[in-house]
Amino acid sequence: MADKRSAKAEQTRAGIVGAAMTLFRANGYDATTMRAIADEAGVSLGSAYYYFSGKEELVQAFYDQLQSEHAVAAESSYDTAVFAERLRGVMESFLDVAEPFHDFGGQFFRNAADPRSPLSPFSTESTPAREASTALFRRAVEDSDLKVAPALREELPELLWLLHMGVVLFWVYDDSPGQRRTRTLVAGLVPLVDRSVRLTRLPLVRGLVDDGLGVVRSLRER
Known part of the structure; x- marks a missing residue:
């Protein structure tokens, strides 16, 4: 395990992941074999x-790598205390880092859509x-100008992540140049989410x- 965490090992791991992504984009996920990935990375199959x-x-590993890049890209979103600006920054920064991989996003989705798949x-x-x-959405909520009930504040990051997953699904099928329609969707959704969440403080809505x-x-407990 110590060897797996060494600098050389991390470089080898990154090389294998990079080779896999190259072949997935070129040949598709299903058609790519571990042997082909090893050959592309210049390592043995073992x-x-x-x-x-x-x-x-x-x-x-690619998901983890993409998420790390998303965290870095989203960092400037927290320079403001305005919740809507933070939320838009987090969502748009994902589109920025994911854009190079859009062409084969659908290939991954076919596997990820299976609820039994580990790729889900x-x-x-x-x-x-x-x-x-x-955690990125939790940070967008924390210390922002958003004032909501504690119970909703606790659940809101996960609800925002679910919304994010819906946007990702739309992005997968978005064939507009640069996924322009997805960016339009985000620009329109964020103000709606911001206003809707703030309305929850009204007595008529709180119930x-x-x-x-x-x-x-109740769904989480099942």
Whole structure:
């Protein structure tokens, strides 16, 4: 395990992930073999399997890498205390870092859409990337100018992550140049989310929010 964490080992891991992404884009996920990935990375097949149990684990490593890049790209979004600006920054920065991989996003989605697949964003295997992504939305909420009930504030980061997943799905199918329609969607959604969340402080709305949060909690317990 110490060897796996060494600088040389990390370089080898990164090389294998990069080779896999190159081949996935060129040949498709299903048609790419671990042997081809090893050859592309310039390592033996045994070495490739030493670091990764298979293609699915390679994709998980890619998810983690993409999420790390998203965190860096989103950092400037927190320079303001305005929640809407933070939220838009987090969502748009994902589109920026994911843009080079749009062409084969649909290939991954075909596998990720299977609820039994470890590539699903809701799977146990995807927990690190899911939690890292949710943390970006949690940071967007914390110390912002958004004033909401404590119960909603606690649940809001995960709800925003679910909204983000919906935007990602739209992005996968968006064939407009530079995924312009997805950026338009984000620009339109953010003010709606901001206003809707702020309305939850009104007495007439608060009861509906409490009922909604109750449904969310009951689903989590099942």
